[in-house]
Amino acid sequence: QVQLVESGGGLVQAGGSLRLSCAASVSIFSFNAMGWYRQAPGNQRELVAVITSGGMTNYADSVKGRFTISRDNAKNTVHLQMNSLKPEDTAVYYCKGVKIGNHYWGQGTQVTVSS
Numbered sequence: 001q002v003q004l005v006e007s008g009g010g011l012v013q014a015g016g017s018l019r020l021s022c023a024a025s026v027s028i029f030s031f032n033a034m035g036w037y038r039q040a041p042g043n044q045r046e047l048v049a050v051i052t053s054g055g056m057t058n059y060a061d062s063v064k065g066r067f068t069i070s071r072d073n074a075k076n077t078v079h080l081q082m083n084s085l086k087p088e089d090t091a092v093y094y095c096k097g098v099k100i101g102n103h104y105w106g107q108g109t110q111v112t113v114s115s
Helices: none
Strands: 004-007 010-013 018-024 033-039 046-052 057-059 067-072 077-082 091-099 102-105 109-114
Touching: 004 091, 018 033, 018 091, 018 109, 033 067, 033 077, 046 067, 046 077, 057 067
Parallel strands: 010 109
Antiparallel strands: 004 018, 018 077, 033 046, 033 091, 046 057, 067 077, 091 102, 091 109
16 A cells, blocks of 8 residues: 655744655655645645656746755655745645556645744
């Protein structure tokens, strides 16, 4: 059974940094792509960053230059390094894995950025 578990969220001041981690219960090589999404109260869930099995990355315009997605294949973990955080980055951040057409979600981790 595929499980994704996020960690690393918390409260940080504007301009600060956080590093989110998503640990998979299976080899991340088995995923076609893995990504981070976020959902703020009253908003739809939106894509933040994605990384393919080949290592290609893509980012939402709002986070380009500030966030970096990466893979640790040995630990079956995907990270999201978030720098220069802004209050508008406040949201629940979810990890998602796509594997042979199936979508798997983690439970989410709260990120709160104070001004």
